[in-house]
Amino acid sequence: MKYVPDATADQKFEDDLTVDRAAVPGLLSELDEYAVEQALQIKEKSENPESVEVTALCVGPAEAVDAVRKALQMGADKGIHVADDSIAGSDALATSKVLAAAVKKAGDVDVVMCGMASTDGAMSVVPAMLAERLDLPQLTLASVVEFQGDQFRVKRDGDTSTDVLGATAPLVLSVTDQSGEARYPSFKGIMAAKKKPMETWSLGDLGVDAGEVGLSAAWTKVEAADARPPRTQGEIVTDEDGSGATALVEFLASKKFI
Amino acid sequence: MSEVLVLIDHVDGAVRKPAYELLTIAKRLGEPSAVFIGPAEAADAAVEAVKKYGAEKVYVVDDTEIKGYLVAPKAEALQQIAGQASPSAILITSSAEGKEIAGRLAVKLDSGVITDAVDVQDNGGPETTQSVFAGSYTVRAKVTHGTPIITVKPNAATPEESTGAGAVEQVSVSLSDSAKKAQVVASQPRESSGRPELTEAAIVVSGGRGTGGDFSEVEDFADALGAAVGASRAAVDSGWKPHAFQIGQTGKTVSPQLYVANGISGAIQHRAGMQTSKNIVAVNKDEEAPIFELVDFGVVGDLHTVLPAATEKINARKG
């Protein structure tokens, strides 16, 4: 799960054209709350819930620990925060490299659960990249997740068809915001989270070389980031006795849409 | 001139418009080569289609063996073709599947990837334009390492016809076992509504919670304009329209000539999917609705009276 700037606030870029993450309050990417929810449901619906452990993993700056904490409050059992100054400015390739190394270090992982997209970069590539790097099957963009033992089935609404996909764990899953509302942390959950184990790992812990990540190793370069000029508000009419429809049709005709 | 690979977007062999847009962009960057991964019996027609938009070469991959699997085999096929063609760029449509293929390919080729480009120009190599943070910023970027892998949104270019040689090269792809790990167990094609495709339409008319669940007025208005129909997440979550209609951050991005929002408040996540439309019109009974900040023209009024009256007037004009 990713820690991202609040999507409803006004974003800014730094001089080096990376996102100014201090300008806007950060939070657990809302679309990753769905991932946490589905991970918790897999635990709860499995035959032996006590034997299933949900670990919340986040790669991000010091403040990103808040995202991990939120997941623990929701009910995850354990947190891992990968933080290392060299990671700042990483592109999707480097991010997925760090995440893959962290999943490997975490040990015996059956399901790598992701959100459908982060709410900042919003590339929707990291789950597929993780599957590639970990050599696992990907069942991505699932709106429904079902499983029996290690057999997983998901529903995926594609552009031209709705598919049912199947694979055997270990696997990478990503879930959409259609998969089911995420739970709110309860007071009990918030108190319990304080006692849950949390680890902070550096690149050294993962055996990833600092030269392979960060802005200098990003293989995409942002050359310019320009604020889009705000749209100037056009004419607004108030409908009275059908005047609205007349004005609307006149506008459409003036723009040659009819 | 070096080859630019274009993965051809199609449904059962019928080439989709975004593929022609990519071929048009590829021509700016080098020599367009199409990659058709699909049913063998549809290949001839596909080759003819892409030739008309400048494909000098067409790599044809019979998908009999791979169509039962998700994206991984397509990434392997592209990796193999890229290995022999040494392309100067690889262009893929920015669909959910296209982006995942691009992601896997980027790892395989150890190359930079840019997604959701709304424009690509040649500026000493491909230079992309992305619209980020709900359309509030325009970013220009380049891939600096490896073969630039770029996914491009529909409508990023106007397809231009130009005859290419269309030299066919059959490619037999040897798939790894690991590419076959995620299976397509069942597939239900989307039923055609008879209306234009949402992401390709010149006009999009959408409805939100304000419709109260009855989309017939929105649909009649759309039909009078020859438009596609879209919906807000509130309308989709209420079960009034399937998810495929959703416009916004977690739905489709549209960039039509005209977008008409009816009974939609204009939340940031909805705006993320329609903010780059050329003209924006809204009908909403609340004059304070944030959608009005974006509009070229707005009607403060009840959509249940405004839309039927407007539809009648448009149909009358058409005679």
Ligand SMILES: Cc1cc2nc3c(=O)[nH]c(=O)nc-3n(C[C@H](O)[C@H](O)[C@H](O)COP(=O)(O)OP(=O)(O)OC[C@H]3O[C@@H](n4cnc5c(N)ncnc54)[C@H](O)[C@@H]3O)c2cc1C
């Ligand atoms: C506006 C903008 C545009 C960008 N464009 C590009 C680009 O074109 N090419 C490029 O290579 N990079 C780009 N980046 C950088 C890229 O977004 C980051 O490197 C990022 O961490 C990975 O991609 P994503 O956030 O888009 O993830 P997505 O692929 O959208 O994320 C999918 C899921 O992966 C998981 N995930 C993603 N990141 C993390 C993390 N750090 N920790 C834990 N889980 C995670 C989450 O579950 C998330 O829901 C861009 C960044 C921004 C802010």
Ligand SMILES: Cc1cc2nc3c(=O)[nH]c(=O)nc-3n(C[C@H](O)[C@H](O)[C@H](O)COP(=O)(O)OP(=O)(O)OC[C@H]3O[C@@H](n4cnc5c(N)ncnc54)[C@H](O)[C@@H]3O)c2cc1C
């Ligand atoms: C992570 C995340 C992702 C999201 N992704 C999306 C997305 O992709 N797309 C999306 O749309 N939303 C998305 N949302 C939801 C978004 O925040 C809003 O909740 C949603 O867009 C509201 O839909 P609406 O405008 O139809 O409903 P409302 O906000 O309830 O607005 C209804 C509007 O209709 C007007 N109205 C009511 N009756 C009438 C009438 N008779 N005539 C005229 N006007 C009337 C009201 O004045 C009001 O302005 C997302 C939210 C989150 C948290």
